[in-house]
Amino acid sequence: MRDGAFGHARGLLCRECGHQVALGPFYACSECFGPLEVDYDFPAVTRAEIEAGPPNIWRYKALLPVPSDIEESPNTEPGFTRLLKADNLGTALGIRTLWVKDDSTNPTNSFKDRVVACALSAARELDAKVFACPSTGNLANAVAAAGARAGIKTVVFIPADLEHPKQVNSAVYTEQLVAVNGTYDDVNRLASEIAGEEDGWAFVNVNVRPFYAEGSKTLGFEIAEQLGWRLPDQIVIPVASGSQLTKVDKAFQELIKLGLVEGKPYRIFGAQATGCSPVSAAFKDGREVIRPVKPDTIAKSLAIGNPADGIYVLDICRRTGGAIEDVNDDEVRAGILLLARTEGIFTETAGGTTVGCLKKLVDTGQLDPELETVVINTGMGLKTLDAISDQVGPAATIDPSYAAFSATGLA
């Protein structure tokens, strides 16, 4: 491994027991099975240095486990997506100041390009021969595309019943898309077993997960920078494994610690689909333990029944005074339509879940509508067209004459 392969990272640290492990393709603590996280020795970093960087996640490279020459190796250059002031949606929901962080505009149309870019760097530095993942869809798209651009073999595993567009969006980039008969949790288990047997494989969300997960911090960094180097009062984030929510909180904490933003209280809210809501259920029951579930929801990108970071999501939402909510499939569809009709953003089912939960959090008084709020849209509606294709369509089918158009009453 070359000097500076992982930037300012100095090792891996168990989040549960503090056990230290050297940098490498390791993800579970050998003492307690707890998750390993990247531990840094951060240099002084200024706003000006970041602002002078490229319009993608590498502007934050000093805060990520990547080498200082990261921009020179082929990658998809994700991030620095738009933060839109969402006045129409805010008015519809009764929220005074609302922003949408729109990650559907990433290279493969989901936030996963961020985490995959960090995993790709780790795979490269560790000299991996195969770049792989178990995925609910979006991740497979991002891994397959990033691997193609980097010239590394990819193998991506998905549940066989995944939405057709998400299958095509992976298969177009790779010859090795493997559909597995089972749920995402079954696919995940298979990947963990393969990772234990095959040398030279970098499974982005298994054996290089500590590096991969750090990529989600860039969502938090960007939101703060785009707000003019300040933190929002409230943020609503979808929860599948829970990694993204956990890392946005870590990003906010790091920005405060490094003096890049002023410290202030903020509330983090998690969003789940009721058909796969193990974390929301634990939150509502006041439990410390997550009971795994068998998913049954149209929000397949959130359908992880045994979420790896679920307990940390519970901790963070409780610590910050937030909450975790869930909505049913009809509310997910309504959320997709609401965001599209108010802000011109076509989100996938995960975004429908998040917008649906935002509405429910306001309606139930859990989220303060007077405080500045950010909602994260993690993906793109074109990948889950079936979810709403029977709800929208032509208002009329007419002959090409003015009389016929007039008769529709649409003028």
Added chain:
Amino acid sequence: MSVSVRIPTILRSYTGGDSEVSAEGSTLAEVLDSLDASYSGIKGRIVDEAGELRRFVNVYVGNDDVRFLDNLDTATPDGTQISVIPAVAGG
């Protein structure tokens, strides 16, 4: 009752590098005791001080997560494959 147990990478230091070992027992608890008799200390890595499965380990009997079955009381019929897998993957 003889069963086969798949060992995750981080526990293979106990099994001399073997990825699959055999053990005895008619329940998961008995199998873990049997495993510990052969590979001293390995049980304490899978089960916590209170005797419960550690929260970041998943154990499967056949294809089923034992948390959907009877946890440590899950039956382990002769010839069953048991897998011990770190839980902190995915997403």
